[in-house]
Amino acid sequence: MSFDKRIDGRGFLDLRPMEAKVGVIEKADGSAYFRMGDTVAYAAVYGPRELVPRFKQNPKTGILRCNYNMLPFSGVGERIRPGGNRRSKEISMVTEKALLPVVLLDHFPNSVVDVFIELPQTDAGSRCAGITAAALALADAGIPMKDLVSAVAVGKVDDKLLVDLRYEEEAFEGEVSDIPFAFIHNTGEISLLQMDGIIDDESLIKLVDLARDAAEKVYEVQKKALLEKFKKVGDGNERK
Amino acid sequence: MGVVxxxxxxxxxxxxxxxEGMDFVPTGEAYREDDKIYSKRIGLVEINKRVIKVIPLSGSYSPKEGDTVIGVVTDVLVSGWRIDLGCAYDAVLPIKDAVNEFVKRGDDLTKYLDIGDVIFAKISRVTxxxxxxxxxxxxxxTRLVGGRIVKFPSVKVPRIIGKNASMITMLKKATGCKIYVGRNGYIWIDGKPNQELLLMKAIKMIDELAHTSGLTDRVKAFLEKETGQKLG
Known part of the structure; x- marks a missing residue:
């Protein structure tokens, strides 16, 4: 069986419907909600706050701690055992590395900024949704940032190049590759690049450009969500 | 010639x-990279001739020299007190900056300030x-006796004080409470229970409507309605 149509009917280069909201968690210093199709991510940021245990403190800079967690009922198939596992630990780590280049932590020596990413529902692309939500939450928390980070997954299914894969596409029987990307908006630098599956170098080069364009669309959604929360301020009648 | x-x-x-262009200067939460100026935070831009300033709209308090803040004593040290300012960093109040009389080595410091006491102090130094x-x-x-602390976003503190302290003067007059506002977002209030309740409602209103025009007038209308008295 060859792959020539997407299950949800969208074009090969279309993204799933996106939705973003900022400031959804009252008690957090900053928070965001990001939905991409059936993948839903919440991110909450706490801090900068005092880092305990103290031996982990770094006098030169603050540190960023990310925690990625899928809720037990969030998966497509079976119940996920709560608490961390090897996969979530790895994704927490790559999330941190994806965000680190933009967060200006040297403003907060000896302190920590905590980012908690919770996924109540997932359908592929959860680390990308997590990173996108986390970038929004960090901005909402007022942590100084050089830029925003937008993430999106691309891949090759059978012989087609796709943007923003669904679970069914990732699970296609045949040659599949799934490549999550994160881009720093202004410079276009890549801060996350992982891959599952097999791909030829020609397709990979094409996919980088496709991912860049797709991440730009994610960025627009992020920007809109951030301005949405604070727009009351900018309607031209604010402080003197 | 640069472009805004x-x-x-x-x-x-x-x-x-x-x-864009080297003839602009970034201040506040703006930063320069090569010949371009970007923002670091969500904020309001203020362009004053060649100075480009970003005033943050969110974020926690970061201690600055010269700020007057409200703090809570959390620990008694050998030669001073540790003070919580509600941010990532604790502050230290040395004896010589708090007490006028001579304090002998080994004297009990709790007779001047004890754990849980609230102070209205100035930041003399930040390293x-x-x-x-x-x-x-x-x-x-001074040390603040009695009363209670209300937490408020530090980026909105200028709104509580108002232009030429107009807002805070009005709040004091209308509610009859004693009010101290720290730059760190701690607000200390003291009054009768119903007065404090009214004040806290007004503070919440300022929080929600911060950065809108005519805020003082809106709060004034609210207070006049609640108290039934005319505010000058």
Whole structure:
């Protein structure tokens, strides 16, 4: 069986419907909600706050701690055992590395900024949704940032190049590759690049450009969500 | 000649391009990279000739020298007190900056300030490692007895004070409470229970409507309705 149509009917280069909201968690210093199709991510940021245990403190800079967690009922198939596992630990780590280049932590020596990413529902692309939500939450928390980070997954299914894969596409029987990307908006630098599956170098080069364009669309959604929360301020009648 | 890419008083997001060209100067939460100026935080842009400033709209308090703050004593040290300012960094109030009389080595410091006491102090020094020193030796700085602390976003503190302290003067007059506002977002209030309740409602209102025009008038209308008295 060859792959020539997407299950949800969208074009090969279309993204799933996106939705973003900022400031959804009252008690957090900053928070965001990001939905991409059936993948839903919440991110909450706490801090900068005092880092305990103290031996982990770094006098030169603050540190960023990310925690990625899928809720037990969030998966497509079976119940996920709560608490961390090897996969979530790895994704927490790559999330941190994806965000680190933009967060200006040297403003907060000896302190920590905590980012908690919770996924109540997932359908592929959860680390990308997590990173996108986390970038929004960090901005909402007022942590100084050089830029925003937008993430999106691309891949090759059978012989087609796709943007923003669904679970069914990732699970296609045949040659599949799934490549999550994160881009720093202004410079276009890549801060996350992982891959599952097999791909030829020609397709990979094409996919980088496709991912860049797709991440730009994610960025627009992020920007809109951030301005949405604070727009009351900018309607031209604010402080003197 | 450089180009400004945003309007005055526009809201900007982190990484947004504000201006191009070396003839502009970034201040506040704006930063320069090569010949471009970007924003670091969500904030309001203020363009004043060649100075481009970003005033943050969110974020926690970061101690700055000269700020007057409200703090809570959390620990008694050998030669001073540790003070919580509600941010990532604790402050230290040395004895010599708090007490006028001579204190012998080994004297009990709790007779001056004890754990849980509230002070209205000034930040005398902040080091690069964010070690914060406080002082009580300046006009108006004091220990605050009784009352309670209301937490408020520190970026909105200028709104509580108002232009030429108009807002805070009105709040004091209308509610009859004693009010101290720390730059760190701690507000200390003291009054009768119903007065405090009214004040807290007004504070919540300022929080929600911060950065809108005619805020003082709106709060005034609210207070006049609640108290039934005319405010001048």
């Amino acid at each position: 890419k945003v309007k005055d008083k526009e809201i900007v997001i982190p990484g947004q391009l504000l201006a 690069s490692q964010m070690l914060v020193d406080l002082t009580l030796k300046d006009k108006g700085l």
